[in-house]
Amino acid sequence: MAEIMKVVTRNMDVPDQHTIAVAMQNGAYEQLKKALEMTPDAIIEEVKKSGLRGRGGAGFPAGLKWSFVPKQAPKPKYMCVNADEGEPGTFKDRVIMSKDPHLLVEGILIACYAIGIRDAYIYIRGEFVEPANILQKAIDEAYEKGFIGENILGKDFTCHITVHRGAGAYVCGEETGLIESLEGKRGQPRLKPPFPAVVGAFQGPTVVNNVETLANVPRIFEHGADWFAAIGVEKNSGTRLFGISGHVNKPGVYELPMGTPIRELIELAGGVRGGRKIKAVVPGGSSAPALTPDQLDTQMSFDALGAIGSMGGSGGVIVMDETTNLVCVLTRLLEFYAHESCGQCTPCREGVAWLKKIMQRIRRGQGKIEDIDLMLEVAGNIMGNTLCPLGDAAAMPTRGFLTKFRAEFEAFIKSGANAEGTPMAGEGAVQVSVPAAE
Amino acid sequence: MPKITIDGIECEVADGLNVIEAAKTIGIHIPHFCYHPALSLVGQCRMCLIELDPIPKLQTACSTFVKDGMVIRTNTEKVIKARKAIMEFLLINHPLDCPECDQAGECDLQNNSFEFGQGFSRFEEQKRTYSRDIPVGEKLVRIQDRCIHCTRCIRFFREIVQNEVMTYQWRGNNTAMTPLEQDGRRLDTNYSGNMHELCPCGALTLKDFRFKTRPWNLANTESVCPLCSTGCNIFIDHKQRKIFRIRPRVNMDVNTWWICDFGRIDFGYAHSETRIAGPRVKGADADWKTALDTAAGLLKTTGASATAILCSADATNEEALLVKKLAAALGCSAASLPAPGVDPLEMEDHLLLRADKAANTQGLKALGIVPDPALADKLSGGAIKTLLLINPFNKQLAAALDGVRDAVAKIPNLVVLDHNETDFSKAAAVVLPGAVWAEKNGTFTNYKGLVQRINQAFAPAGKARGDFDILLALAQGAGADIACKTHIDAYNEIRDDLLKLEAQIKKDIEALQKAAAEAEKA
Numbered sequence: 001m002a003e004i005m006k007v008v009t010r011n012m013d014v015p016d017q018h019t020i021a022v023a024m025q026n027g028a029y030e031q032l033k034k035a036l037e038m039t040p041d042a043i044i045e046e047v048k049k050s051g052l053r054g055r056g057g058a059g060f061p062a063g064l065k066w067s068f069v070p071k072q073a074p075k076p077k078y079m080c081v082n083a084d085e086g087e088p089g090t091f092k093d094r095v096i097m098s099k100d101p102h103l104l105v106e107g108i109l110i111a112c113y114a115i116g117i118r119d120a121y122i123y124i125r126g127e128f129v130e131p132a133n134i135l136q137k138a139i140d141e142a143y144e145k146g147f148i149g150e151n152i153l154g155k156d157f158t159c160h161i162t163v164h165r166g167a168g169a170y171v172c173g174e175e176t177g178l179i180e181s182l183e184g185k186r187g188q189p190r191l192k193p194p195f196p197a198v199v200g201a202f203q204g205p206t207v208v209n210n211v212e213t214l215a216n217v218p219r220i221f222e223h224g225a226d227w228f229a230a231i232g233v234e235k236n237s238g239t240r241l242f243g244i245s246g247h248v249n250k251p252g253v254y255e256l257p258m259g260t261p262i263r264e265l266i267e268l269a270g271g272v273r274g275g276r277k278i279k280a281v282v283p284g285g286s287s288a289p290a291l292t293p294d295q296l297d298t299q300m301s302f303d304a305l306g307a308i309g310s311m312g313g314s315g316g317v318i319v320m321d322e323t324t325n326l327v328c329v330l331t332r333l334l335e336f337y338a339h340e341s342c343g344q345c346t347p348c349r350e351g352v353a354w355l356k357k358i359m360q361r362i363r364r365g366q367g368k369i370e371d372i373d374l375m376l377e378v379a380g381n382i383m384g385n386t387l388c389p390l391g392d393a394a395a396m397p398t399r400g401f402l403t404k405f406r407a408e409f410e411a412f413i414k415s416g417a418n419a420e421g422t423p424m425a426g427e428g429a430v431q432v433s434v435p436a437a438e
Numbered sequence: 439m440p441k442i443t444i445d446g447i448e449c450e451v452a453d454g455l456n457v458i459e460a461a462k463t464i465g466i467h468i469p470h471f472c473y474h475p476a477l478s479l480v481g482q483c484r485m486c487l488i489e490l491d492p493i494p495k496l497q498t499a500c501s502t503f504v505k506d507g508m509v510i511r512t513n514t515e516k517v518i519k520a521r522k523a524i525m526e527f528l529l530i531n532h533p534l535d536c537p538e539c540d541q542a543g544e545c546d547l548q549n550n551s552f553e554f555g556q557g558f559s560r561f562e563e564q565k566r567t568y569s570r571d572i573p574v575g576e577k578l579v580r581i582q583d584r585c586i587h588c589t590r591c592i593r594f595f596r597e598i599v600q601n602e603v604m605t606y607q608w609r610g611n612n613t614a615m616t617p618l619e620q621d622g623r624r625l626d627t628n629y630s631g632n633m634h635e636l637c638p639c640g641a642l643t644l645k646d647f648r649f650k651t652r653p654w655n656l657a658n659t660e661s662v663c664p665l666c667s668t669g670c671n672i673f674i675d676h677k678q679r680k681i682f683r684i685r686p687r688v689n690m691d692v693n694t695w696w697i698c699d700f701g702r703i704d705f706g707y708a709h710s711e712t713r714i715a716g717p718r719v720k721g722a723d724a725d726w727k728t729a730l731d732t733a734a735g736l737l738k739t740t741g742a743s744a745t746a747i748l749c750s751a752d753a754t755n756e757e758a759l760l761v762k763k764l765a766a767a768l769g770c771s772a773a774s775l776p777a778p779g780v781d782p783l784e785m786e787d788h789l790l791l792r793a794d795k796a797a798n799t800q801g802l803k804a805l806g807i808v809p810d811p812a813l814a815d816k817l818s819g820g821a822i823k824t825l826l827l828i829n830p831f832n833k834q835l836a837a838a839l840d841g842v843r844d845a846v847a848k849i850p851n852l853v854v855l856d857h858n859e860t861d862f863s864k865a866a867a868v869v870l871p872g873a874v875w876a877e878k879n880g881t882f883t884n885y886k887g888l889v890q891r892i893n894q895a896f897a898p899a900g901k902a903r904g905d906f907d908i909l910l911a912l913a914q915g916a917g918a919d920i921a922c923k924t925h926i927d928a929y930n931e932i933r934d935d936l937l938k939l940e941a942q943i944k945k946d947i948e949a950l951q952k953a954a955a956e957a958e959k960a
Contacts, residue, residue, distance in 0.1 A: 191481040341610040385496060385520055
């Protein structure tokens with residue numbers, strides 16, 4: 001049985017940890033002091049050695065990302081902290097910002113010192129009003145104490161942190177969409193290359209890091225890179241904040257070493273409600289193809305989940321029990337992605353809305369068996385052909401559900417049932433009997 | 439020069455090209471919608487996807503720039519499949535209303551769907567629709583249903599015109615390219631008409647051309663716009679001696695891809711009811727022989743000092759040569775009038791419009807027909823008894839004549855050569871109906887000294903004749919012995935003078951640029 005391992009969340013149960021006084025009693029900004037005695041290169045080396053990978057979704061090595069930023073640039077360099085947390089099923093960054101904002105601030109400052117950045121922007125999801133207020137208060141306190149601002153701790157290091165609230169677009173969680181939105185433009189991703197490390201915010205080299213990634217940085221300096229690298233499994237070091245939701249008894253955020261099997265996380269979360277059986281589990285935010293019950297011993301690491309055709313993604317785990325109507329689930333997902341498509345590139349703008357319309361028709365009881373193959377083909381035509389990953393994010397779960405649970409979709413279509421306006425799961429959900437596989 | 443391989447063909451291409459342009463140099467066409475060489479790269483339509491070794495994912499050719507050793511494939515199964523997929527996506531919500539669409543026949547979407555589209559649709563859902571026929575400024579009509587969201591319009595107005603009159607509205611599948619309004623007024627530009635060519639489907643159509651004719655029914659004559667001294671290269675698209683539209687013709691030295699809306703739309707005078715129907719003598723209709731003989735006779739009656747030729751700068755270089763020869767035979771002066779003061783901010787801009795609203799000021803200058811400031815006084819003072827007035831319909835000459843309008847109308851021996859009626863033609867002793875630029879052959883010299891050919895699209899309307907032929911007859915009638923009987927002969931005679939001017943202007947411009955650069959440095 002897995003055990004909760006509190007690395008990032010260590011102080012989150014401490015009352016008033018979000019205030020600087022309490023946070024400093026618990027060691028906040030001690031690692032910043034340590035880091036400012038080191039050379040920037042040594043800091044980047046330490047982070048590389050720790051094996052810290054981006055916690056936003058792609059799992060890109062953080063130290064490597066930092067090292068891509070040119071040392072000498074004609075334009076100012078920027079840090080953008082991705083606190084947009086829009087992936088359905090994901091709610092871990094909110095916890096960090098609400099409970100221990102100084103941990104994030106410290107992580108940002110160490111990163112900025114290492115890369116040579118004077119301006120950091122925290123792009124926070126517009127709906128996160130309370131976390132944004134807490135974060136702003138924490139930043140104000142840190143300014144007062146001299147941890148942020150000019151000549152931090154008397155050193156030749158100046159850094160300013162600004163909280164920027166988004167306006168409610170999922171696509172602004174994509175790093176270049178975030179930058180466009182930050183610049184005050186229509187939030188839509190940019191054509192890459194150039195990548196943000198070369199041309200990012202305000203034309204300057206820019207690092208975009210997830211909140212959880214940066215919150216890990218002070219811990220690496222507290223305990224050393226080797227300690228951090230030893231947690232978890234090979235090439236997937238450290239812990240992860242898994243946000244588990246859906247049909248479990250104790251949904252919430254659980255910090256576990258990387259590589260913990262999904263089954264153990266579900267057990268930690270109190271098991272499935274009502275003792276029901278599991279039908280499907282989304283392992284890393286709604287874009288990750290769902291797993292079937294026989295895949296629940298998979299380790300929750302970027303590489304192990306990637307190996308079985310899904311992904312670690314944002315760490316948002318959604319558990320669906322046997323009463324779940326997957327036709328409703330996929331329709332709801334596609335409604336979300338079609339709504340959130342920015343509309344600039346053809347496959348995503350047209351293809352995702354097409355998938356949505358077919359699924360809505362199937363849900364109304366007007367589907368045809370051929371629709372499944374058509375959807376698989378349309379999803380295949382979106383995959384890899386879009387400007388940003390949003391198209392893929394819609395196509396992947398579509399392909400996942402339709403291939404792994406094809407029998408259920410076929411049975412629903414054949415039954416002619418209309419599930420429009422019905423609950424997705426539990427009492428009142430439309431149930432169809434799926435013939436047993438031969 | 440990077441060496442690259444496209445579809446197995448090794449070639450050496452210029453530095454800095456993207457793959458679409460590089461492929462073009464060896465005759466390989468990569469289909470695209472959002473890419474345009476004049477506009478910023480957005481990679482949105484995804485039509486130009488290609489395989490680039492060793493990247494597993496398809497890449498957009500528009501945003502991939504050539505590097506030495508690059509291996510590109512544009513005709514693999516994977517690429518063709520992607521193009522077919524994009525075409526299907528673009529067409530599912532397109533109304534497929536080609537039979538009533540003005541773009542049909544010259545439509546990128548239509549052409550590409552012939553190549554990569556299917557004869558049937560797998561899309562059974564409700565198509566996306568918007569309200570139709572929304573005006574964009576005064577010159578365009580938007581049918582958003584047809585739009586494929588390439589954003590060329592938004593980028594054109596933002597980047598080329600530098601006046602954002604369109605923007606995105608809504609997002610995702612409902613994104614619309616929407617005209618902006620301010621204080622209830624539709625925003626407009628002087629270059630909106632270029633969307634007629636730039637829009638790759640029929641979403642932005644030209645109000646002036648809508649439902650008039652099919653483009654394949656039009657003959658296309660290469661010419662040069664006469665409405666200002668820029669000399670934009672154009673196509674005159676015409677049918678049955680009637681102009682239906684003017685389109686830009688790419689010339690990177692002059693107008694690049696664009697023309698202004700004046701040049702595009704203001705051709706109505708070629709077919710207006712005020713075209714001079716036929717020759718007249720003392721207000722009565724006459725045949726050409728009588729009119730020419732009478733005119734030639736009149737020009738010789740009052741002696742050289744009381745005779746003048748006043749010519750608009752819309753004359754071709756070849757006509758200007760004959761004006762010079764006629765003046766020499768008569769012993770009189772040939773001149774234009776100084777242009778009246780114009781507000782340069784209103785008349786001239788960063789793109790194509792020039793304050794000098796005549797086609798050939800530089801050409802006339804090269805041949806010695808220059809504005810004569812004393813001429814206006816002579817005209818108002820009554821010193822001129824005989825005047826050959828050529829093309830007072832030209833806006834610039836008309837404005838210059840404004841102060842002496844009555845005096846000129848009272849000149850007893852007034853001979854007017856023009857294509858449209860004016861106060862002067864109505865008062866003239868002899869009226870000789872000439873041709874508009876679309877009915878002429880010849881050359882114009884633009885403000886940079888560039889000599890450019892105009893071609894006759896159709897014969898002069900009704901009884902009108904080409905100005906060259908009329909001037910030739912007048913000069914011969916005045917006793918001049920003229921060797922050049924055609925515009926080509928005339929061009930050969932003045933070619934060296936024109937080219938000398940072109941070289942001189944080029945040198946002047948370079949010197950100016952150098953001085954400006956040095957001033958900036960300092």
